Amino acid sequence: MAAVPALSYSSYRTYQECPLRWKFLYVDRLPEAPRGYFTFGRVIHSVLEELVAPLVVPSARRAGESDRQRTLDEWHAHPGTPAAERWMTVDEMLAAYDRTWSGEGYVSAEEESRYRALGRELLLRYYEFLVQQRPVPVAVEEHLETRWDGIPVHGYIDRIDRTPSGGLEIVDYKTSRDLSNDDARESDQLSLYQVLVEKNYAEPVHGLTLYHLRSLTPLRALPRERSELAGLHDRLGNVYDGIRAEAFEPTPGRHCSRCDFRDRCPEFRAVPAAEGQRLRLLVDRFEALRTEENRLESELRRTAEELHRAAEQLGVHRVRGSRSVAVRRREEAWQYSLDHLRPLLESSGLSSRVSSGTPEEVRRLVRDPDVDPELRRKVAETGARRVKWYWELEDGSSES
Numbered sequence: 001m002a003a004v005p006a007l008s009y010s011s012y013r014t015y016q017e018c019p020l021r022w023k024f025l026y027v028d029r030l031p032e033a034p035r036g037y038f039t040f041g042r043v044i045h046s047v048l049e050e051l052v053a054p055l056v057v058p059s060a061r062r063a064g065e066s067d068r069q070r071t072l073d074e075w076h077a078h079p080g081t082p083a084a085e086r087w088m089t090v091d092e093m094l095a096a097y098d099r100t101w102s103g104e105g106y107v108s109a110e111e112e113s114r115y116r117a118l119g120r121e122l123l124l125r126y127y128e129f130l131v132q133q134r135p136v137p138v139a140v141e142e143h144l145e146t147r148w149d150g151i152p153v154h155g156y157i158d159r160i161d162r163t164p165s166g167g168l169e170i171v172d173y174k175t176s177r178d179l180s181n182d183d184a185r186e187s188d189q190l191s192l193y194q195v196l197v198e199k200n201y202a203e204p205v206h207g208l209t210l211y212h213l214r215s216l217t218p219l220r221a222l223p224r225e226r227s228e229l230a231g232l233h234d235r236l237g238n239v240y241d242g243i244r245a246e247a248f249e250p251t252p253g254r255h256c257s258r259c260d261f262r263d264r265c266p267e268f269r270a271v272p273a274a275e276g277q278r279l280r281l282l283v284d285r286f287e288a289l290r291t292e293e294n295r296l297e298s299e300l301r302r303t304a305e306e307l308h309r310a311a312e313q314l315g316v317h318r319v320r321g322s323r324s325v326a327v328r329r330r331e332e333a334w335q336y337s338l339d340h341l342r343p344l345l346e347s348s349g350l351s352s353r354v355s356s357g358t359p360e361e362v363r364r365l366v367r368d369p370d371v372d373p374e375l376r377r378k379v380a381e382t383g384a385r386r387v388k389w390y391w392e393l394e395d396g397s398s399e400s
């Protein structure tokens, strides 16, 4: 079994998308080509970190610590707090932007200058917004890690704010074009950050926010319920187990178009020229056999149906051929519709008795003397009997 490095959100997502790409990145440590939009995101995050860092009032209450807490009022009561001294001017912020800028990964000078202008505009607008609604961050770009019920996880969190209610709000900046409320509600990234903050801070998490910088819109979601976090823990567990078992199968899909490792991937590797002719013949033969198989399958089905119609008309079940006897058999199965069953069971508080709607499950309920007979009758009536006919061949040599 392989050792598993702590999983970040992006490592987890990469493995889910394609385990082989995960191996190229996290085991073989192959570099990826830089991309302009990633560079852009990194630069903006870095300037925002510099901008907001002076506002940070660190939480005195880290999980597991028992020192006396310093309150927010106490911080502000001291003249010359870091926030008062070092809050950046607009010019300082733009200077930081110029200093941090990188042209790595842009496909042209025109693309780079478009992104550069966009970044400047985003930062200026966000600065204005911050001046009007100054947040109370307790951390920026904080690296947190924990073992979540056996799974090592970590992440860099853009910002953790204190809320007026005394809890914490996790903020993740997004420079992407489109973002919706559903993204905030369903983001596994925010769920993982909630777990990291809950394990590392003593204060409760009161909110999760994706901050859409292009529209200055905070997309807010409530903290996840325990059941939702359990779902993420299961998914992380599957990734963790896969990595431990060194299960690194390629999983092709649309994401391959932005994968830098196609020349190493068996899904895209070309057959060596010396083997080309032999394998081409094998593929042609396979294709011909598959076509024949499909043709035989549909001919078999048509013949069985014709035999069945004739047997029905004549009322016979055994039909003799030259060498074999075709015997008609029937198979019966009861089927119950969950759509009809659910309302009945819910109103009687018996939903848990029939979770999958399998005939066995429903029949157990129908035969249960402890269940109201009227309900049992209604449940039984939701079923329909399905009859399936099929043919078997028997040796005909013993029949005259």
Ligand code: SF4
Binding pocket: 018, 020, 021, 250, 251, 252, 253, 255, 256, 259, 260, 261, 262, 265, 266, 267, 268
């Ligand atoms: S090309 Fe596709 S299948 Fe191959 S490693 Fe990359 S993402 Fe995976």
